[in-house]
């Protein structure tokens with residue numbers, strides 16, 4: 615992957631490259647960084663790159679030198695141009711992952727009042743902010759972007775799994791970490807971590823990650839997949855009807871894609887539709903299906919109903935997601951019958967608000983469509 619940093623202060627960026635892990639990765643060839651001096655694209659001997667803001671104010675980087683610098687980068691590739699700016703979208707890990715998929719990033723370092731708006735309109739693909747505060751220049755944000763993107767590239771940081779365990783990689787914050795000594799100023803390391811039971815350590819870490827995310831950044835939970843953090847299985851129970859019977863292969867594929875433990879199929883009328891159920895496990899009634907989950911998990915499942923109609927007390931999915939992570943129980947999503955009959959709410963521990971598209975009509979989505987949206991909200995990650 616290639617980065618081009620366009621800056622009026624190349625020494626600042628060069629110093630970072632000569633000392634950091636990222637700099638070493640650049641010299642080993644894992645990535646390449648060109649630092650471009652904006653003055654090389656200025657007019658005249660003096661190399662003017664900035665001027666006064668029209669209408670009053672401080673200085674601004676001029677559009678022409680910036681435009682020429684990007685055009686020079688474009689002569690060799692088709693780069694994606696990023697302008698770090700306090701007015702951009704606030705940077706987060708998913709954005710970093712998207713940027714890591716580009717072949718060539720050109721990073722434009724603003725200074726003074728920023729850059730001429732016409733340059734942004736004509737050349738910039740994305741404006742990115744580090745947060746709601748103002749720095750003196752874009753060099754630090756450019757270095758932050760290079761660092762965050764580069765550590766996702768193979769061979770840049772030593773142990774690749776470490777990247778996958780970091781905060782936000784799978785949506786949750788990282789677990790707490792400890793090193794020697796095992797007792798420091800009267801504070802011991804959690805005992806389980808010094809024993810060698812890696813299964814128990816894994817479970818403890820996942821639980822810690824969930825608890826600290828719920829405590830510190832509950833907003834992040836909406837973007838995380840629950841599956842890697844659940845101590846029990848996640849089941850989908852379909853209450854059979856004609857539409858779902860036709861859609862069974864799609865329902866089944868959605869469950870597989872999102873890592874559902876088992877798809878269960880129950881006929882509310884009590885008759886067994888074994889022939890229709892395919893890979894799903896068939897039960898003559900929803901109660902029997904839920905009891906089967908309880909016996910398998912050694913704990914009764916938390917039953918969540920999805921209804922197409924508005925039900926009093928129904929929960930928003932993001933609120934329910936936080937509650938489910940807190941409870942850490944086996945989970946059964948129940949997809950109710952399509953028409954007529956409503957899901958028997960008393961069987962459920964919680965009911966979700968209906969999934970609505972822009973038209974506001976949940977009836978226009980197929981059962982497989984509804985299930986996919988539901989699974990993506992709880993088990994997908996962004």
Ligand SMILES: C[S@@+](CC[C@H](N)C(=O)[O-])C[C@H]1O[C@@H](n2cnc3c(N)ncnc32)[C@H](O)[C@@H]1O
Nearest residue numbers: 698699700724727728743744748749751752755
């Ligand atoms: C002093 S700032 C300009 C601020 C600009 N007048 C404004 O209020 O939006 C100079 C440069 O620093 C960089 N910068 C400052 N704060 C930033 C932030 N929070 N995120 C990303 N870049 C930032 C930008 O490249 C910006 O052009």
